Amino acid sequence: MPNTQATWRSEFKALRILMMPILVTQLAQAGYGFIDTVMAGQVSPLDLAAVAIGSSVWLPLFLLISGIVMATTPLVAAAYGARQYQEIPRITHQALWLGLVIGLVGMVILQQISFIFPLLDVPNNLQQQTELYLHGVSYGMPAVAIFCVLRFYSEALGYTKPVMVISLLGILLNIPANYVFIYGLWGVPKMGGAGCGWASAIVMTSMMLVLLAYVLYAPHFAKTRLLQGELKPALGLIWHISKLGFPIGAAIFFEVSLFSCIAVLVSPLGELVVAAHQVALSVTSLLFMIPLSLAISMTIRTGQAYGRHDLAGVQRTRQVGLITTTIIACLSATMIILCREMITSIYTPHQQVQQLAADLLLFAAAYQVFDALQVGAAGCLRGIQNTRSPMIMTLIAYWMVALPVGYGLAMFPLWHGQTLGVYGFWFGLITGLGVACVLLNWRLSVNLKRLKQRWIHNK
Secondary structure (H helix, E strand, O other), rough: OHHHHHHHHHHHHHHHHHHHHOOOOOOOOHHHHHHHHHHHHHOOOHHHHHHHHOOOOOOHHHHHHHHHOOOOHHHHHHEEEHHOOHHHHHHHHHHHHHHHHHHHHHHHHHHHHHHHHHHHOOOOOHHHHHHHHHHHHHHHHHHHHHHHHHHHHHHHHOOHHHHHHHHHHHHHHHHHHHHHHHHHOOOOOOOHHHHHHHHHHHHHHHHHHHHHHHHOOHHHHHHHOOOOOOOOOOHHHHHHHHHHHHHHHHHHHHHHHHHHHHHOOOOHHHHHHHHHHHHHHHHHHHHHHHHHHHHHHHHHHHHHHHHHHOOHHHHHHHHHHHHHHHHHHHHHHHHHHHHHHHHHHHHOOOHHHHHHHHHHHHHHHHHHHHHHHHHHHHHHHHHHHOOHHHHHHHHHHHHHHHHHHHHHHHHOOEOOOEEOOOOHHHHHHHHHHHHHHHHHHHHHHHHHHHHHHHHHHHH
């Protein structure tokens, strides 16, 4: 028993050490959008609206790109666990080629996407500012794709602090860069809120260059030094990374697009409902960074154990990680229930919006455990290089369960001609996340049994 307790304590410590810098990195990335919104809002409502619309366009694309190259994490972690150090630069080089290509594709998409604005009835004066904002952001897409590959390479080897520090430095750079492009200094034309896009591109490129310099010269990357040896594209390996990574990106995209879709569907219910929905969503998105960061840590630990063919290590990471994330989720739910009115008052002075947002946060409290367990299971599945199942299961849970259930409850009368309104959508979210939790954890159990049989057979 003491030995079991010691190994569990050791695993918890390893996950915690990995998780804390990743959490700061995730919060820093969320901070860029917050800073852009606040600084654009100081110029005019038009500039704020342009940044809001532009962000809703490029952020899902960024998450899709980031998810695709996230395949770097389990592949590098497995090679590291198997002590195949020579494979790590080879994998990362091909991931860099993939990142460069999809980053360039993302750049072109953002530069040509303005044709959708008339279809969405975006006013003409807003179209111009939004297009200028997206044009600026587009030039940073190749850099951000490469940065993500380098980030996942470093984190998979257990070095999470460098990325954290660079992300925090990026926030410090973002504020003056925004100011220069918004108000026009040192020969830069005055762009208003659209200048935040150009500033973002500079910040993305700067962060990529700093991280590249770090991984090329830091002593602890000596065994897996990049940009040495074979650098030419290897289409077979690039295709393997793509096959592993695309389902990750698609699963993330399904979840993000669901929340974006709900934000549009609640708009007929009135501006107060939309405002309350956004406040509650902002709170839950911030809290979600904690289980998400733990899930990324679980991917790294599981991937390393997978590379060693250490089934006990995989199972230990799963057990400790899921228990830890459940405890965190229970604490988050308790905090939401006890502090929801105080939290909503920070976002808005409007009493009706505060009260409705506080009511919606009760639904958020109800799905905290489901959300934490589904993202934790998905993290373990990525670690053992199963990404297709989470993609299919999240598609089913979010788009075939959560959205239809939510829309039906929100828009169609149930009794006495009454609908649930926005509450229906949030009940749909609880249902969808519950389904995702059950499906993903069931899939993880099945995969671990098959893994055990395969490794025993191979011995």
